[in-house]
Amino acid sequence: MQIECTSTKGDRLTDATCTNTTIQPQLPNVVIIATGGTIAGTGATSTTTVGYTAAKVGIDSLLNAVPEIKKVANVKGEQLFQIASQHITNDHWLKLAKRVNQLLASNDVDGIVITHGTDTLEETAYFLNLVVKSDKPVVLVGSMRPSTAISADGPLNLYNAVVVAGSKQAKGKGVLVCLNDEISSARDVSKTSTMLIETFQTPDLGYLGYIQAGVPHFYRQATRKHTTASEFDVSRLNSLPRVEILYGYANNSRVMLDAxxxxxxxxxxxxxxxNGSLFSEIEQGLIDAQKKGVEIVRSSRTGSGIVARNGEVNDDKLNFVVADNLNPQKARVLLMLALTKTNDPKTIQQAFYEY
Structure with missing residues (x-):
């Protein structure tokens, strides 16, 4: 018996965008959604790890490079996008989330793996963590070296991600990120190095677990709301509110803020x-922006730690929101979704403490 892959329109996909495999009833059924990135990249030589071209290899070739996957799951592949992740947009997120929810609603799907570029992988993962409506495993995976490089990390990362997505232990743990034999929560993980394969770190709270010899080992789980416990629903959304990030630095000005x-x-x-402190000119600029109906969230550029409410700024007086320990890029994701529900800063603050 063969699995037929179909597009989101119901059309049968060609081998360039889909991989068929024989169903083995004792194995979990895992769908791999490919979006591009370095894991699908190619370089001029086998030693090219900088200056390569991302998002060149299709899902069929990615799976053919790891035939061992067929021993751990019945895999179906789908090429949803083929882009470098710095080009991911809100529209991509909405399309991806809707497709993930559509697939997870099927009794024939036990888990999903999403191949993704590492530059914005953490943002896509956290967005999905807030809008996926299933407790089935969703695992994002990428690589730091292109597929043509010596010691490319993509094939083993992909194998491990499929193992986790098909694992009963991963159920209910929210959206996960798997690279370098490490399992992380979408909320907690961040890319921390431009080049090292151990770039994805969770500086505040640590990994959820590890993968050893093709077996996932979990040691903790995320306690903040996610997936089935989340109030956010993208099923009827066609766009997201515009939210920008402003960077704090010495001798700052409000030019970018006003723009x-x-x-x-x-x-x-x-x-x-x-601790999320504000240059005096920036503080006044944020006050002025709020008077125009713009919601303000204070985060930190440090990369870890909790931003204390009423610590550096009188947030209660100014009706500012603090990001808890979310980094700026993830605070942006949560604020966009919060703004689809409310403009009340107190309610938005509660969301930052719950998610």
Whole structure:
């Protein structure tokens, strides 16, 4: 018996965008959604690890490079996008989330793996963590070296991701990120190095577990709301509110802040110095922006730690929101979704403490 892959329109996909495999009833059924990235990249030589071209290899070739996957899951592949992840947009996120929810609603799907470029992988993962409506495993995976490189990390990363997506232990743990034999929560993980294969770290709370010899080992789980417990629903959304990130630094000015407001931003995340502190000119700019209906979230550029409410700024007086320990890029994701529900800063603050 063969699995036939279909597009989101119901058309049968060609071998360039889909891989068929014989069903083995004792194995989990895992769908791999390919979106491009370095894991699908190619370089001029086998030693090219910088200056390669991302998003060149299709899902069929990715799976053929790891035939061992067929021993751990019945795999179906789908090429949803073919882009480098710095080009991911809100529209891509909405399309991906709707497709994931559509697939997970099927009794024939036990888990999903999403191949993705590492540059914005953590943002896509956290977005999905907030809008996926299933407790079935969803695992994002990428690589730091292109598929043509010596010691390319993509094939083993992909194998491990399929193992986790088909694992009963991964059920209910929210959206996961699997690279370098490590399993991380979508909420907690961030890319921390431009080049090292151990780039994905969870500086505040640590990994959820590891993969050893093709077996996932979990040691903890995320306690913040996610997936089936989340209030956010993208099924009827065609767009997301515009939210911009502002970076704090010495001798700052409000030029970029005012430009963002003039461009129609509905929310601003300020990546402040230290504990989310604000340069005096920036603070006044944020106050002025809020008077125009723009919601303000204080985050930190440091990369770890909790931003204390009423610590550096009188947030209660100014009606600012603090990002808890979310980094600026993830605070932006949550603020966009929160703004689809409310403009009340107190309610938005509660969301940052719950998600």
């Amino acid at each position: 963002a407001v003039a461009a129609g931003a509905k929310g601003l995340v300020h990546a402040g110095t230290g």
